[in-house]
Amino acid sequence: MTALLSIxxxxxxxxxxxxxxxxxxxxxxxxEASERLAIIGESGSGKSTLALxxxxxxxxxxxxDGRIDWFLPANAGAKAPPSVLPDISPSRGEIGxxxxxxxxxxxxxxxxxxxxxxxPQEGEMSRRTERGATERRLSVIGEIQxxxxxxxxxxxxxxxxxxxxxxxxxxxxxAEVARTHLGLxxxxxxxxxxxxxxRVHLPDPEATLGAYPHQLSGGQKQRVxxxxxxxxxxxxxIADEATSALDTIVQAEIVSLIRRLVAEDGMTLVFIxxxxxxxxxxxxxxxxxxxxxxxxxxxxxxxIDAPRHAYTRTLLDAHLGLDAEPLLDRQGASx
Ligand SMILES: Nc1ncnc2c1ncn2[C@@H]1O[C@H](COP(=O)(O)OP(=O)(O)OP(=O)(O)O)[C@@H](O)[C@H]1O
Ligand code: NI
Numbered sequence: 001m002t003a004l005l006s007i008x009x010x011x012x013x014x015x016x017x018x019x020x021x022x023x024x025x026x027x028x029x030x031x032e033a034s035e036r037l038a039i040i041g042e043s044g045s046g047k048s049t050l051a052l053x054x055x056x057x058x059x060x061x062x063x064x065d066g067r068i069d070w071f072l073p074a075n076a077g078a079k080a081p082p083s084v085l086p087d088i089s090p091s092r093g094e095i096g097x098x099x100x101x102x103x104x105x106x107x108x109x110x111x112x113x114x115x116x117x118x119x120p121q122e123g124e125m126s127r128r129t130e131r132g133a134t135e136r137r138l139s140v141i142g143e144i145q146x147x148x149x150x151x152x153x154x155x156x157x158x159x160x161x162x163x164x165x166x167x168x169x170x171x172x173x174x175a176e177v178a179r180t181h182l183g184l185x186x187x188x189x190x191x192x193x194x195x196x197x198x199r200v201h202l203p204d205p206e207a208t209l210g211a212y213p214h215q216l217s218g219g220q221k222q223r224v225x226x227x228x229x230x231x232x233x234x235x236x237x238i239a240d241e242a243t244s245a246l247d248t249i250v251q252a253e254i255v256s257l258i259r260r261l262v263a264e265d266g267m268t269l270v271f272i273x274x275x276x277x278x279x280x281x282x283x284x285x286x287x288x289x290x291x292x293x294x295x296x297x298x299x300x301x302x303x304i305d306a307p308r309h310a311y312t313r314t315l316l317d318a319h320l321g322l323d324a325e326p327l328l329d330r331q332g333a334s335x
Contacts, residue, residue: 003071004236004268005031005054010066012049012058012292020063023049025292027066031236036262036269038283038300040276040315045289047272051238054270055153070147072235147236151181154229154267158241160221164213164228170197171209174228181232196227199264200257219250223257230261237262240272255282276315280304288312 012024024046031037031054039047052058054068147153157163165173174196175189184192190209197205200223202216213221222242229237239258243251259282262269273279279286279300286303288296288311296309307313 001032001035003030003069004033005071006067006069007031007050007054008067008069010050010053010068011064012046012053013063014059015061015063023062023292024053027289027292027294029287029294029297031268031270032285033071033235034266034268035285036259036271036283038271038273038279038286039289040273040279040286041289042274042315044291046292047274047289048240049292050289051155051240051270051272055149055155055238056147057149057155070152072147072152148181150177150229150234151232152234152236154226154232154234154237156222156225156229156237156239156242158244160218160225161213163225164221166213169210169212170216170224174224174231177228177231192231193227196231197224199261200224200227202227217250219246219254222246222254226254226257226261230265230267233265234267236268236270238270238272241274242271243278244273244275251278258282275319276304276312277319288315 007030008028010024010027011022014021014023027046027050039050041047049058049062053062053064058064149155164170171190171193174193175184175186178184178192179186179189182189182192194205194209197208202208202220202223208216208224213224216224226242237258242258243254246254255278258269258271261267269282271279271282276286280303283300285298286296286300287294288303288309290311296303296307296312298308303312304316307316
């Protein structure tokens, strides 16, 4: 297997009210190209921090140590028009040299989070936020080859309302991503948006193009957020608790939607959840975080059938206590 993303010795500290909070401690893991990886752990274990760090979206105040290497296809970003290229200042980060047919975007992050800001893509990062885009900085340092939100990484957050603009028609929000990153004209981008609304199974895509987020249910809004996230054909889809705010039935529908889209587009998936059983239905590998440390990492069946760490067993037991049904749909896990 080839790595899409390699994380080495990643530590992240936030400063809050004058106190340092260590969110991640020495995390090393590879995300393999085309795999479905779940990151699980209880609230505060560092799951979102890991995803945000990988996507280069950590708040500028975060102190980051370690190394993140991306292995993107050489033509990544080739279609991005110059007007939308990020404004990246020279920095201490290193750009790895090109290898034969892959581009290596390397970030070696110095002590003290000495990483430079990247301007948010207009209308993109400013809306697709969880904790406020204005604080966000790209910690993955690079030139235009650095992974770019929307183009290389699709990010789906827990609350679709926070990632969608309430006063912009849905079609325009999706079309904008396609236009920005694929260099399409507006009519082409709208056609693409309509196709995407159909692909995420929204009823009447034509009418939905002109609808506003408040006219849709929570599950439908999450479908729109997913359509926008994949509009530019990213290599990696990161879903951070993307189904947690939804009721069980809708949650299952969104999980199967994600599974289908990832398979159809050959995307790599990082699925973040506090729910080990849900994660097991989707992922081929599971990483278990606890208090910012990677306590267990392996194939889904190994984690479920023979967990090595007591904490993983606790997560499994907690689940079994609530529900006597078999924990894992083994078909789903191995598919
Ligand atoms: N912007 C921030 N400023 C200060 N502390 C933060 C910030 N973001 C996260 N933290 C802290 O870092 C730790 C890890 O948080 P993180 O959000 O990564 O956990 P999580 O596993 O995603 O939790 P949840 O399941 O609740 O989303 C927590 O102690 C959290 O309070
Ligand atoms: Ni989180």
